[in-house]
Amino acid sequence: MSPEVRAVLAMDPRPPRDVLVADLRERLRPHAQVHEEVLTDFAAPGARAALAGADVLVTGWGSPRVSAEVVAAAPRLRAVVHAAGTVRHHLSPAVWDRGIAVSSAAAANAVPVAEYTLAVVLLAGKRVLESAHEYARVRSRAATAVSDAGGNHGATVGVLSASLVGRRVVELLRPFDLRVLLHDPYVADADVRALGAEPVGLAELFGRSDVLTVHTPLLPETTGLVDAGLLARLRDGATLVNTARGPVVDADALTAELLSGRLHAVLDVTDPEPLPPQHPLWGLPNVLLTPHVAGSAGNELQRLTASAAAEVERFAAGRPFAHPVTRTALERSA
Structure with a gap:
């Protein structure tokens, strides 16, 4: 018997x-x-x-916006399954107003972002970026003096926000000899400890971290959250990692700190993105810029499709989504 549920794909x-x-x-x-x-x-x-004939709309990167007009044109529509991360930019409130169930593959997309973060956190502790630049300059073992100033034994990693990615990062850091701090105003201290991290305030997070990794969703209240004052609290030689969204960090303040040479940074996202060709960060030896590659790519896309297909299977069987996105949750998530 052929499936009775009718699905329409909307994406690039x-x-x-x-x-x-x-x-x-x-x-x-x-x-x-x-x-x-x-x-x-x-x-x-x-x-x-x-x-008009769709029971479920399966969206992905590049999906057009599902406006109130689109919802009205789909009287059978009962579910939207997003085969990527955030639904914030392409789903209008009309979707929830109509009681349409929403799911996202954000948990699946969090896996490679967390893996990227783990890799660069460990490399930052070993001063690999700086050592590589110095090695290319002097072309001798004298470059090891740079890495001798670092190390991951007992280093402190600060995680900003217990988002899906932030939680996964904390989990991946557990096997290593690192001290992990976490700040998230929406998570109770007991829950932070259960994740395997030490709960701290925002200022303390920046003041104690050797590597600070940002996983905060971009919301009106988080735009520019990492400002000049917080950056100034980072100890000399600390590394800022951002795989979240560029505007969460004050771009001018970060550029000033990096130009001074006091801090290091690994930036998979910037503000703007990409940076202009003549932007000073392109040439700095203490900055690694990557082109938004932390998220799913290549064979990692299979996680997204598997997640979306599993949600459609649940919908077809009359079961609730494993990864629902509610209107309330969306107010505090990416």
């Missing part, structure tokens, strides 16, 4: 995301009738007919 199907679309189609087929066309514009010819 162009390379390299065509791999995600193809895998998603294959995984969805046992659980739903999948509309042939991938929607990239809800106003395009044929899109309204597809929406």
Whole structure:
């Protein structure tokens, strides 16, 4: 018997995301009738007919916005399953107003971000970036003097926010001989300790950390949260890691600290993104810039498609989502 649930995909199907679309189609087929066309514009010819018959909308990167008008055009729609992280930018309040269930693969996408963070935290402790630059400059073992100033034995790692990624980072840090601090105003101290970290205030987090890693969602109240005052609390030689969102950190204040040479940084996100070609951070030996690569890529996309397909299977079977996104939760998450 063919599945009775009708699913419509809405995302950017162009390379390299065509791999995600193809895998998603294959995984969805046992659980739903999948509309042939991938929607990239809800106003395009044929899109309204597809929406009118959709029970579940499976979205991904590049999805057009699901506005109140789109919701009204989809009278059968009962669920939106996002095969990526945040739904903040493409789902309007009308989705929740209509009682449509929402799910996200944010937990699956958190895995590679946390793995990237773990890698750069350990490399930062070993002063690998600075050692590599010095080694290229002097081309002798004298460059080891840089790494001799660091080390991961008993070092302190500060984690800003117990987001999905932040929690995963704390978990990954457990096997290492590190002291882990965590600040999140929405998490009780007992819960922070249960995660395996020491609860601290925001100022103390910055004051005690050898490496400070940012995992705060970008919200109006978190824009510019990491300001000049907090950066000044970081000890000389400390490293700031940001895999969250660039605007969480005051860009001018961070640039000033990095130009002075007092701090180091590993930035997978910046403000703006990318930085202008002539921006001074491009040439600094104490800064590693990567092009937003911490999230899912390559074979890691299979986690996203597996998560989305599993949620559609639950929906088709009449079971609740494993990774629901509620309106209340969205107010404090990415």
